[in-house]
Amino acid sequence: MSDPRVAQALVQLPDYAGSHVRVAAIALGLGIALSLPLAFLCVRRPALRALALAATSLVQTIPGLALLALFYPLLLAAAALTERLFGVGFSALGLIPSVLALALYSMLPVLRNTVTGLMGIDPAVREAALGVGMTPRQSLWMVEWPLALPVIMGGVRTAAVWVIGTATLATPIGQTSLGNYIFTGLQTQNWVFVLVGCIAAAALALAVDQSLALMERGVAIRSRGRVIGGALGLLVIVSLAVVPTFARGGRGYVVGAKPFAEQYVLAALIARQLEANGLAANRREGLGSAVAFDALAAGDIDVYVDYTGTLWANEMKRSDIRPRDEVMAELSRWLDARGVLLLGGLGFENAYTLAMPRARAQALGIRTLDDLARVAPRLSIAGDYEFFGRPEWQALRAAYGLTFRAERTMQPEFMYPAVASGDVDVIAGYTSDGRIAQFGLQTIDDNRHAIPPYDAVILVSPKRRGDAALLNALRPLVGAIDVATMRDANLRAASETPDAVARWLRERTGR
């Protein structure tokens, strides 16, 4: 418990848990509101019943992460449509797609249990309801619904636990949740964060489940005390989680981050930079790589760091390889036309780079890729899962005529030790990766500029590009971090929190 990361994690708890409860509660409410009427319609219509149950079961087979991810482009298109039709768009990021996806996810158990509960009612009881003079509607509300309620509550409990668990996956589409701990922790190898996220989500699910269980039991034995007790439990959970969120007040600027360690560090750095200038900052971390740019363009986030090569290939759909300055200039113009401001580069690149142990390189007389190409047929190379399928690799082979004795694919974590121990001769690493220094590797100079530039650049959303206070606060970061400093920072991120590393970066760069 003396681990400082526990305290750092707990500071975020009100925000994360509050957002988590909010998205889960709205989604569950919506799911129930959709499922119950549908179930009532289904009970006396076998064809509709089969269709509804099949459809909701199908939804259940989609992995939670994929379902959440699917809702983002769907809503992006919907928002564009409403923008065109009514002049009013909405944010396709965060709460709305999360709520919709989770609501859909919650429907199966509620629908299935409601149908089962209503259909399981003794026909003699239904006959008696009609016989004493009830209308079908009165029979439904006075007899069938109360008798089915314990079974329906069972479905609601299942749905609640599912939704609370799955809501942790809403982080990549920009919804703050307890998943922020898990995604941040995974990327920065901060297992304390992962553990805190898991425990908090499990505790929340357990507390809600037990409150609902109390209500379910109260409904079954008609104990008003139990029903009220369970409802109070839920109320306490919801208010505990939501109150601090409201108390936090104004939102301030939203800083985005993609889901890897360097991005968390840079988001923390930008947030600290804004706060040092008296500007409030919030972070939306763990955004999917493709999601982040769209989110900025749509104004859901205000500022984040991306890489020129990524935007060049993914957004501009370019596959040609151009010099660093040209890429930066062209990209800047292209972004400008879309309203996005490229404020400037941070001063370092995070590109693919070929690297090998310094001593080995010196022994073989390798400084440039031209040098490497001469001995490559005797050497083996390792890269991450994508590398050998990426245009960079094609470009390298074409430019230098590189052919290796063997190409091996491995997890980045194993790649560095492998090259250090001599299992492989060369690896395709990342220029800003701290492990290049840690393992005593030398990056091999791309003297023909075949690898596209991956300069880290600060992007500002269209609605903030004219915000002088923001731009003045950010400007000192331009050109402030050289690649050696970033490597050091990334190395530190493996054992320290992003905020601690950001603090170190600020001291180091003197800004």
Next chain:
Amino acid sequence: MDAPAAISFEAVTRAYGSGRPALDGVSFQVGSGEFLAVVGPSGSGKTTLLRLINRLAEPTGGTVRIGGEDAAALDPIALRRRVGYVFQGVGLFPHLTVAENIAITPKLLGWDGPRRAARAAELLALVRLPASYAPRFPHQLSGGERQRVGVARALAAEPRIVLMDEPFSALDALTRDALGDDYRRLHRDLGLTSVMITHDMLEALLLADRVVVLREGRLIADGAPADLMRRTDDPFLRELMQTPRRHAEKLAAFMAERAP
């Protein structure tokens, strides 16, 4: 004929699909204040006949009249609220208390809470159950007590007509006897018109003013108990009457033997 019959069936047929009709051209009348028993083996159409009276089922031919009016022209919901119904196997609502069960039809009719509570208490006394039963749930009662609640529920909205579907069949002999006698008393005191389904001819003969016999959807006999006992023309009817008659003869012989 001055006043119209409380219930009258005029060549009523009820068919399901293409098979033998559940009820086939049945005609009979129940006079106001009369206690009619409908007897027949399983599948003879007894329950269908009862359901046609309060429109839980609709005839496919012929006319059912309630108080002289064509039942098809009446609002079925309103009709059911003014006809008491005692269900086979009781049919109490398990999630409602005894008092709530009893006062369910008054509630549907919009009676206020105090009036419903007073009515439930009154009916508990009428069916000889202690007032302390009001807040209990059906599962806390014995079979006989539940059936008494079922009768009380049927009477709650002061109906003129009470329909009973094998009301006493699931009870032990002693309870059945006591409940039958009690109902007979209520029938007389409240001036009800009662139609009771039973497969037990002895019960029918002892309780009812008149008995109709159904067989395979057709009405094969209609008369006072004493008349039916004397009829010997129909073999099915003779067989049906054989058991009660033999019991009566045995009992009479037994009593004579013991006489001083």
